[in-house]
Amino acid sequence: MNALSPDVLPAAPVPSTRWWRDAVIYQVYVRSFADGDGDGVGDLLGVRSRLRYLADLGVDAIWLTPFYPSPMADFGYDVADYRGVDPVFGSLADARALIEDAHGLGLRIIVDVVPNHTSDRHAWFEAAVQAGPGSPERERYIFRDGDAPPNDWESIFGGPAWTRLPDGQWYLHLFAPQQPDLNWAHPEVHAEFADVLRFWLDLGVDGFRIDVAHGMVKAEGLPDVGHTGQARMIGAQVVPYFDQDGVHEIHRAWRRILDSYSGERIGVAEAWAPTPERLANYVRPDELHQAFNFHFLTTPWDAARFRAVIEESLHTSALVGAPATWVLSNHDVKRHVTRYGGGATGLARAKAAALLMLALPGSSYVYQGEELGLPEVLDLPEEVLRDPQRLRDAESGRDGCRVPLPWSPTEEPPFGFSPPGITGTWLPVPPAWRDLAAETQLADPDSILTLYTTALAIRKNHPALGDGTLTWRPAPDGVLAFDRSATFRCLTNLTDAWIEVDRPGELLVASANPSISGKVVRLAPDSATWWAIEDV
Template identity: 50%
Template sequence: MNADWWRQAVVLQVYPRSFADANGDGTGDLEGLTDRVPHLVALGVDAVWLSPFYPSALADGGYDVDDHRDVDPRIGTLEQFDTLVATLHAAGLKLIVDIVPNHSSDRHPWFRAALAAGPGSPERERYVFRAGDTPPTDWVASFGGPTWERVADGEWYLHMFAPEQPDWNWDHPDVRADHERTLRFWADRGVDGFRIDVAHYLTKDLSGPLPSQAELADCPEGLHPFDDRDDVHEIYRSWRKVFDEYDPPKAAVAEAVVRTHRRPAYASAAGLGQAFNFDLLEADFDARQFRRVVERNLDLAARAGSTSTWVLSSHDVVRHASRYGLPDGTSYVEWLRTDGTEPQLDLAQGLRRARAATGFLLALPGSAYLYQGEELGLPEVADLPGVVLQDPTWIRSLGTAKGRDGCRVPLPWTAGGDTFGFGPPGGLPAHLPQPSWFARYAVEVQDADPTSTLNFYRRALARRRELQSGEGLEFLDTPEGVVAFRRPGGWVCVTNFTTSPVPLPPGEVVLCSDGDPGGPGLREVPGESTVWSRT
């Protein structure tokens, strides 16, 4: 078996509640995902990253975990999880699951025991509790509101995210041992790798003077004292020993939102092995920005002995088909507040640029992480009414920020039906409402159109599999506004970030992002498009 499968894998992130609903209760489930494995095979991905499917009150979309070693009954059973693993493996696909180690939910048995046991108890030592008449700090949590919540006996517990997500105390041996038990539990069930949520936040030290929120805001790099501490890597070195107990070793990738030069520590062979780079996701559709991102991250990956990861969309951000159709510098919080009406979205330009950026990304060495629905060119659903919103950002911001629900609306599989094929006929409505315009993005509609975004993704992934050889990249001289590079084996990727055509490189055109199914007869690289050619 190939132990290095992850180095250049294409991974599709599946947000299970919004992928496919087999039992008609309005929520996506494991059986629905299993039924759609042929879609994944036809798409051409190498692996699935499955976002949290654990028992949860859904205070944060499943990232508030009640039990790290079970399946939410609304999503399925352990037996159905095993069936999913077997089905994926039979189809030649790997499975990566989300691990959420910074916090549990407030319904976790250990947190309930901590509340029941009271101040000074061993049970409370597994979390971060503090006494006092006032909160230990005035820090603001990631979803808004304070980071400290008071309990009935007067103590405060720390939650860097929502109050329903109390932070673990990673100095406690029980916490460390229980997480290693969790890793082995899923590895023994056949999981191929792990995505580590907020990997940079685990270790915490409250012993010394702590900055105020104002002082944090004034920090030149905006660093929190719990952010990216050196001692967090002791945890990942111990996890690597667990991963290496298996043959082949289990893969892991860190969600580590840290200063750029700190990423290699998470991606080292003695640690998790790979770390997310979100730089392309944060860049404008701009040639200089894209080239700088690639140069920087290939260097970082080389320093770590790893490969880089490339991401354009996820469950946490506005979909890139919408981002690229908005003016540079747009505040997505403000745009969502207007229900997506101001500034006006240019859908055609957004999709054209999104396809070009995808062509660019898939030609790079390293792992490509796609997000469900981007293969359909789905834009953000920006006009969800407040009454249906589920993201804690909406609640904690007192209705001033919509949050991430617009990229989590369940997928359209068919052009008709109450839920566009997300659930069976006669089932309950999808847990987030799907707009009527989803019909034209449905899988069955795009399947029949050779110029569709879905078929572009299929062609791009098939060509990538044929052409990918080695991990090298050589940038070529280009006019301003164009980025071109050559990959081992003699294939070239040219991305034209301008609106005017530019000359084609020599060789046979094998892919064009701008609607042409194969590129025969193409004489130029169209504006805002990507072309691959080979000599």
């Protein structure tokens, strides 16, 4: 059977020291992870206080969302100073201490970098507004003249992608008006971000998650899109402001910077591309190390659809020798417990999806709270909703996946997110989350947190898991069956019925207990199981 057959899907052989090829990376949305200073907002001190929890969970690295000085028009993705820490999150000394503490526990730290745009409060943009049309300061951004918007581009957050200043010039912002797009044709922009990367690498970070990694370069002449419909970050359309070939020279330059530091520092692309082949370009050997797999995240609960996405992802990443990456949720999408149906059904499917994801070849991302089985909060009061994406439509807001985490089963919210006596948090914590608190689940052998901890320990120690190959096995309709070497099998039942299969061997872990009778096993509905293959 050849290497590119649909039944055996390989990853390129690489030295085991390349940690990023099979790392489990935990996303910390800093505002909502843990509040260390009692102001109701998560901060770096809070993250430091919970590092032991993350080490015990079994992840390899932590990705921190932006904590830089910012007016918070987009909760930190509008950066005013790329070399500092916003006072709401702490200080630069807190960042240094966090990096040091994490390394002491064997955890790597990845930070966000936001190169497509700055805040409108960034010193560069303030200087550009002050200097006026035709000035060198305006050349760092994308300004145009005219009585009407220069083209038909829309903001991802809704409305036109152009805002007019009182002096008559328009500036481009693919996101909020407070997030003006940088002009990556300008050498000063390249030099500035090279220096920013070195600043954080010198402080000891282990890599960068690159926000909108596909967006920095725009098509020559800024041509009209020519179609109607709301612009989106993820889709199948070919558009003149995303996935232009010129972005790859930027990523190659950044890869050279990363490679100049010891310790396998990495770049992770938040990149959208219209095809898997185009996405694979971001992780060619001389570019970035990983790219998020949004195709996997958006797959509905269906065995055939999941198999198709897994095959496609492994095939295209192998073409460039990169690892596949897998992710179920993040700070921009509804939590997958809710996407998979909510309630008991959604939770059962989320448990099964966790085992499926962690058994696949490559690297996995865990969004904070998914290990607690947190659902999307759909009933936040209107007065607390602040996500600028809600300007697009009421259903697209991201506040519901950003609610602060419950840590302790205290009598009242926020359940240990803030120090004792603090009840007001930047988003309210639902009273029902008391039963989902981390401390409660740590003591429950049947909790989803225990499942994650068990699976991550097995994944770390089992020689078949992590980087490597996948071999599909015959299975009934609705069941995904694959082996990782000759010693490990994952069985996932994506139906609502009990399904009988041959027992592969010894059961290692299950999202829901199967029924085992001799050489036969009945898989529970919406469940996944891991097996040590043996002659039964």
